[in-house]
Structures are given as C-alpha cells and as structure tokens.
Amino acid sequence: MEHDVVVVGGGCVGVSTAYHVAGRTDLDVALVEKEHRLAAHQSGRNSGVLHPGFNYEPGTRKAEFAVEGTRRMKAFCDEHGVPCEEVGVVVAARSDAEVRRLDDLAAQADANGVDATVVDGERLRELEPHAAGREALHCPEAASVDAQQYVYALAREARERGVTLHLDTEVASLDRTAGGYSVRTDSGTIDAGVVVNAAGLHADRLAHSVGVGERYHVVPFRGEYYELPPDRRDLVNSMVYPTPDPELPFLGVHYTRRTDGSVIVGPNAVLAFGREAYENTDVDLDDLRDALSYEGFWRLFASPKMLRVAAAELGTSFSKARFAAAARKLVPAVTESDLAPSYAGVRAQVVSRGGDLVKQPVFVEDDDRGVHVLNAVSPGLTCSLPFGDHLAERVEAMA
Numbered sequence: 509m510e511h512d513v514v515v516v517g518g519g520c521v522g523v524s525t526a527y528h529v530a531g532r533t534d535l536d537v538a539l540v541e542k543e544h545r546l547a548a549h550q551s552g553r554n555s556g557v558l559h560p561g562f563n564y565e566p567g568t569r570k571a572e573f574a575v576e577g578t579r580r581m582k583a584f585c586d587e588h589g590v591p592c593e594e595v596g597v598v599v600a601a602r603s604d605a606e607v608r609r610l611d612d613l614a615a616q617a618d619a620n621g622v623d624a625t626v627v628d629g630e631r632l633r634e635l636e637p638h639a640a641g642r643e644a645l646h647c648p649e650a651a652s653v654d655a656q657q658y659v660y661a662l663a664r665e666a667r668e669r670g671v672t673l674h675l676d677t678e679v680a681s682l683d684r685t686a687g688g689y690s691v692r693t694d695s696g697t698i699d700a701g702v703v704v705n706a707a708g709l710h711a712d713r714l715a716h717s718v719g720v721g722e723r724y725h726v727v728p729f730r731g732e733y734y735e736l737p738p739d740r741r742d743l744v745n746s747m748v749y750p751t752p753d754p755e756l757p758f759l760g761v762h763y764t765r766r767t768d769g770s771v772i773v774g775p776n777a778v779l780a781f782g783r784e785a786y787e788n789t790d791v792d793l794d795d796l797r798d799a800l801s802y803e804g805f806w807r808l809f810a811s812p813k814m815l816r817v818a819a820a821e822l823g824t825s826f827s828k829a830r831f832a833a834a835a836r837k838l839v840p841a842v843t844e845s846d847l848a849p850s851y852a853g854v855r856a857q858v859v860s861r862g863g864d865l866v867k868q869p870v871f872v873e874d875d876d877r878g879v880h881v882l883n884a885v886s887p888g889l890t891c892s893l894p895f896g897d898h899l900a901e902r903v904e905a906m907a
C-alpha cells in the first residue's frame with residue numbers, strides 16, 4: 509500500500525492534521541489508528557473544556573493556539589452540530605497569594621485578547637453560590653465541548669476531503685526509505701512520502717525508533733474523575749477552578765459542567781504505572797521499566813515539591829475521602845457520598861532529560877519526510893484546529 513501522507517494516531521491532533529493536509533493540498537492522505545474507534549485515549553478521556561487562554565504566557569505557541577483554537581472550535585461545532593456550550597469559568601482564589609495571582613491571570617488574559625475580569629466574593633457567589641473564594645477571575649468565553657463528537661465530526665469532514673481511515677491498525681515501527689518512510693503495521697506495510705506521528709502516549713517511542721526527539725520522553729499521569737449525582741448538580745452552574753500554581757502543569761481538582769448537563773469533579777494527576785493504565789491497579793511492566801530507567805524521571809522527582817505533590821495526588825487516587833477533601837476546598841458543601849466514580853484519562857506528559865515538565869507544544873521535523881508531535885500538551889483539545897493546521901502547513905512544505 510502507498511500514500512503520499514500517513515498520519516499515525518486518530519486523536520484530535522492526528523485527525524485535525526489529516527483534515528487540514530487534505531484541505532490544503534491534493535495529496536493522498538491516510539490516517540492509521542490502532543484502536544477500533546477514534547478518540548479512544550486522551551482525546552476522548554479529558555474534561556472537554558475549551559480553555560480560552562488566560563492561563564498561558566502571552567507570545568507563546570500555546571497561548572496563540574489556545575486563543576485561536578477556542579474561537580475556531582466554537583465555529584466548527586456550531587457548523588457541524590457538535591454540542592458545545594459557552595458556560596464560562598470562575599477561577600477561585602482563597603488566599604492572599606492566590607488573590608495576587610488572579611491579577612497576573614487577568615493581565616495575561618488581556619495580553620492574549622481574552623475577556624476575563626477579577627470579581628469580588630459577592631459577585632463570585634452570584635455566579636457560583638456554592639463556591640468558596642475571596643475573589644475570582646471570571647472568564648465567560650470558556651466552553652464545554654463533547655470531545656468525542658468533535659473528533660468524529662472532524663473525521664467525517666476529513667473523509668469528505670478524501671482522507672482514508674485505517675482503524676484497528678497498529679504501527680509497529682517506522683523506517684526511513686529513499687522516498688520517505690516505510691510504515692510497518694500489524695496489517696501490512698504502507699509506503700509514505702511524509703509521515704505525521706501523532707501517536708499521543710506512544711509518540712515518543714515511534715520518534716525515538718528513527719532517532720528523532722530523544723530529548724523528550726513521555727511520563728504518564730492519570731487524571732481520575734468523579735461525578736455529582738443528578739440531584740446535586742445544582743451545586744455548580746458552570747466551571748469552577750482553583751487558582752493554578754504556575755510551577756505545575758496540572759490545574760488541580762475542579763468542577764466542569766458538561767454538555768450533557770452532568771458535572772464532573774477532577775481530574776487529579778497521579779503518576780500512572782502504564783501509558784494506558786486507566787485504573788489505579790493497572791500496571792504495565794514495560795512502561796514502568798521504561799519510566800524508571802529514564803534519567804529525566806528521577807530528576808523530576810528529585811524536587812521535594814514534585815515529590816510532595818505526587819504523594820498527595822496518589823493519596824487522592826487511593827482514598828476517596830482525600831479526593832473529597834480536595835474537592836471541598838472549592839465547593840465546601842460537597843460530601844464524599846456526593847462523588848460517584850466516573851472515567852479516567854492518562855496525560856502524555858513530556859519530561860525533558862533535565863527533569864522539566866515540558867509545557868509548550870513540541871513537534872520535531874525529520875528532514876523532508878516526517879513530523880513527530882512529541883508534546884500535544886494540555887489544552888491539546890482546545891489547540892487542535894490551529895495545531896493541526898500548522899502541522900499541515902509543514903507537511904505541505906515537505907511534500
């Protein structure tokens with residue numbers, strides 16, 4: 509089999525890239541996905557929030573993609589009947605330090621062209637009567653989206669543009685050839701002029717197999733959710749977040765009203781013992797060995813702060829009482845019995861050799877034949893349209 513362009517990975521980044529390559533060029537594009545369905549991993553196991561960009565440093569690729577991505581995804585969902593609701597978000601501040609941080613967030617929002625204002629406790633209580641906080645940042649542009657329906661709508665449009673989808677097809681290895689890449693899968697080999705590696709939790713391995721991006725390594729962090737029962741959903745009107753710690757890439761347990769009316773609580777950020785370890789009892793020995801033999805892993809956890817945070821997050825995974833305690837910091841009326849276990853997702857958090865959590869989207873080009881997406885970091889869903897478009901532009905330049 510032969511295609512001009514092969515995209516590996518049927519998550520939001522891979523599907524968006526295939527859609528945009530097919531829109532920009534006449535190239536013959538195929539997308540290869542190992543699962544029976546699209547969006548089976550990160551893209552279908554997230555909070556489904558469009559993060560409009562108040563939390564991202566102005567001038568960075570992440571800020572640019574988040575702002576543009578929010579706008580473009582709202583328009584896409586509107587046009588294609590994908591559930592998407594602009595419910596807004598409040599970021600609650602409970603301490604002096606957090607109150608000061610709200611001003612930084614408001615300034616970032618302003619620089620990024622995002623509508624967000626600091627409101628006092630009284631206004632916070634009008635917006636979210638059950639939320640705790642002395643002040644809050646209110647950003648009405650934040651939205652809740654059905655991520656799986658979005659990926660499927662994008663895939664339908666990609667097929668309309670001529671993209672071939674190969675589901676149930678796992679890429680075992682990539683090999684460079686004179687004309688591009690040879691993509692060896694469990695159902696045969698595909699010759700490709702250009703490959704886009706958007707394999708999410710496994711993208712680093714495919715890239716390393718051809719000597720690309722060896723500075724980056726995925727360390728999996730599971731995010732677990734609970735859900736409020738229907739008769740307690742009125743505790744939250746929109747989305748309620750804690751004030752983020754600028755040193756940590758994860759937001760902390762928060763509340764999200766989803767497009768189906770449900771309210772999810774979470775996610776935490778627990779070091780996972782496998783890249784697809786969705787339960788806290790799941791262990792993949794190869795993945796675990798891989799993480800433990802990576803110097804960046806040990807450097808990351810050499811930091812006392814990271815160790816403390818990791819231990820606390822692990823506690824919320826094994827003890828519902830601890831998870832409820834974290835949830836109560838934002839909405840004190842929530843009790844342990846209000847929390848029903850829901851789904852989990854695993855983040856492909858890229859850690860550098862030096863032990864830093866890489867916070868910006870990263871992709872590495874391999875001459876004129878490959879683009880390896882090594883860090884489609886959160887908010888990767890929000891960023892997926894401009895990110896995929898940008899990757900497609902790179903493919904267009906290579907082909």
Ligand SMILES: Cc1cc2nc3c(=O)[nH]c(=O)nc-3n(C[C@H](O)[C@H](O)[C@H](O)COP(=O)(O)OP(=O)(O)OC[C@H]3O[C@@H](n4cnc5c(N)ncnc54)[C@H](O)[C@@H]3O)c2cc1C
Nearest residue numbers: 517519520521542551554555557679708731887888889890
């Ligand atoms: C718990 C959690 C909460 C999040 N919340 C948000 C949020 O609210 N808003 C937001 O914007 N972002 C959020 N994110 C981030 C966002 O979900 C990700 O950044 C985004 O989904 C990454 O998309 P992707 O296409 O790169 O990866 P994925 O969705 O993981 O897709 C990669 C695909 O590649 C396939 N694959 C892997 N290896 C192979 C192989 N060898 N052969 C063939 N196929 C292969 C996989 O099966 C998978 O379908 C969250 C993530 C998590 C985990």
